[in-house]
Amino acid sequence: MLKELWNDAEGGFHPASAPDFLPPAALREVQLRRLRAVVRRAYDHVELFRARMDERGLTPEDIRTLDDIARLPFTVKTDLRDTYPFGLFASPMSDVVRLHASSGTTGKPIVVAYTREDVEVWSEVMARTFACCGMHRGDLLQNAFGYGLFTGGLGAHYGAEALGATVIPISGGNTDRQITLLRDFGVSALCCTPSYFTHMVERAGELGVDLRALPLRIGVFGAEPWTDAMRAHIESAAGIKAYDIYGLSEITGPGVASECAAQDGLHFFEDHFYPEIIDPDTGEVLPEGAEGELVLTTLSKKAMPMIRYRTRDITSFITEPCACGRTIRRMRRIGRRSDDMFIIRGVNVFPSQVEAALLAVEGTLPHYQIILTRNHGLDQMTVEVEVTPEVFSDRIGALEDIRRRLAQAIEQILGIRVDLRLVEPRTIERSQGKAKRVIDRRQDS
Template identity: 80%
Template sequence: MLKELWNDAAGGFHPASAPDFLPEAALKEVQLRRLRAVVERAYDNVALFHDRLRERDLTPAAIQSLEDIRHLPFTVKADLRDTYPFGLFASPMSEVVRLHASSGTTGKPIVVAYTREDIEVWSEVMARTLACCSLHRGDIVQNAFGYGLFTGGLGAHYGAEALGATVIPISGGNTERQIMVIRDFGVSALFSTPSYFTHLVERASELGIDLRELPLRVGVFGAEPWSDGMRSHIEAAAGISAFDIYGLSEIIGPGVASECPEHHGLHVFEDHFYPEIIDPETGEPLPDGEEGELVLTTLSKRAMPMIRYRTRDITAIIPERCGCGRSLRRIQRIGRRSDDMIIIRGVNIFPSQVEAALLAVEGTLPHYRIILSREQGLDQMTVEVEVTPEVLSDQVRVIEDMRERIAQAIERILGIRVGLRLVEPHSIERSQGKAKRVIDQRGD
């Protein structure tokens, strides 16, 4: 499968033969054929899915068109925990060559499985992801995604190798070593969470190293939402092009969708992952262009097919064709989830909104946290944000002016005033993986 995507003579990605450029009719034919096969596989081998279809008086034969997918039941994260560890597997363990799992911070971990064919698909979509991000054979890539049970590290690793790049499997943490390797190995691309990369840039500056003077040209970032303001900060500070990628362990890991050089939405590799947008309250499908919850169906996963998995990520399908020429549909960048919403005094707030407000004010740093507390029975929200040393060393009047500008920026976006605390650089704990933005001290 993979070798069909690459032109060895050209030394890299060969668009003419890639699924990214399939005509719409050909793509839909592939999708329907794979959808019917995966529904039959899940029906025959996964008791939960079989029982839910029987409850609806449905069989796989009901899938006669792509539109028929809306008759199938949803799968949710609780299903994976309720059937822990192997209850959703459609392959016998003798065919499973890899297991990954979530950290389990909110209960039992989510376990996902891969057959040899699944690993090949994963490598393919990650290679297509990285080609989408302007990487090619000959690039030296530093993979600072975490290895181990987390899907990010190995998924990106396999894709980069399939692309023909040189991979440095450094994993996360040990920031000074990361900086040394970037400089000494001539790294041209780096993979990490955006929050960790901002920390890396900051530490490099403290060591007297300007990443803008090194060969590093591309950053591939995922695993957490990040704003356009964060992108601008990263690109200016490091002199790179920053690309957003999207994936989740329940579906396959990274490799579900990727930005291209147009930087206007993420192409979904929909020959393997069928996207829908639904109303998160009613579950009803929404038309292209309308914002709602992303639902994904794996079209080729063998070990653990996911049928209409509710991601809780809020986005919309962009109906227009992309200027890069890919026929794959795009989703808007995901800045929030339906389940990370904070409600303060009746107002719905998402952490990404706070980040956007902060990064619009010069003198702030991209490190912040939201502290939720309760005083006299009322919920309170305080934003702590790091500011540059120059701001804190200035006159009291200048500090107060900065505080007011940040408060006004937050109020413009959120519609309410919240508590605000300006703190010194490095006073907010840095993350080597996903940043923990919200500290809830309200208790039960």
């Protein structure tokens, strides 16, 4: 049964997947042991964490059971920004072998660090991710996640190598070449953002390449939210199984949770990342199965342990056992967040970043709105900015100039192209409560 589900040509599981099947009691034991160690490590080496523990009159010895985790202080994204760049490191730089970075809330990136052991754990959880998606030694993986500061590319690369698959490190972009290699190499698995793959499917059609006729059978997609409707489209258009994976740089990058053959929720690799679901307003841990904000604790991270990191992603645990036989817990696919961050082309964007750019150019903050659309599978970000008396001129050139400067300021902070439109005063809807800054129309198409 399992063999069939996993489509393992060698007739067995990769040994790295063993923890996925631990009896719950044994798993809890591993988690508690690691939790106590990581709390101790963070307390001894991370000033911010120690100060917060001291404030609460807590010591690492107070963590005696897994439930005691609820007594620990949360870590939030701004903590990473406030301690930029290296303030949350628990290892000396001589033990850090890798740094990655992602966008922050005010243009400052968020820096994450890995010791050699952290890279090994990351490789292991990514190997387990690929195994979860039915890959094995002998598979050819085209890794179209971006290589570089973004954790997606290198995370997938190391994981696929650890699994024993053959990696094609093509990185993102250059769609025609992606399709050529897909066809010529007989690629069997591919990973990238779901929106980029939708674009690839469309381009393949234009080039007259029938993806369904190729050996490609597995798509591993993550780094942005996508719907079941998109999955159905991708699977039928490309003749593959499409799997959702989850991760975030602050915790490790990709490799925190993954779908399995059942495609019914994502399994947490919870021997390394301990998940909780809390009420985003009160911070209380919610009963099993209730919907709330996902909070993660890195149980084995050395260079940069994260204790109760608030992901702002809204989900719930699935309480029923999974058909695949894994004992590690599952969450429902993430559809929304508890803050106003959105993800476009794998880049985390906060409206406050756009505001900072508009403010820098205009001096005062104009009324603006961000509109997200999906065109031929590619996400597009439009920023509408109301014209103010300060910037308005009777000369077209002056307005074109302000438009270009606004667009450039935003692009410089976010690193992605935006379509900037000047609109008439009072055309952007004002609401009594919170202004609706982001309109996401990507689900409509």
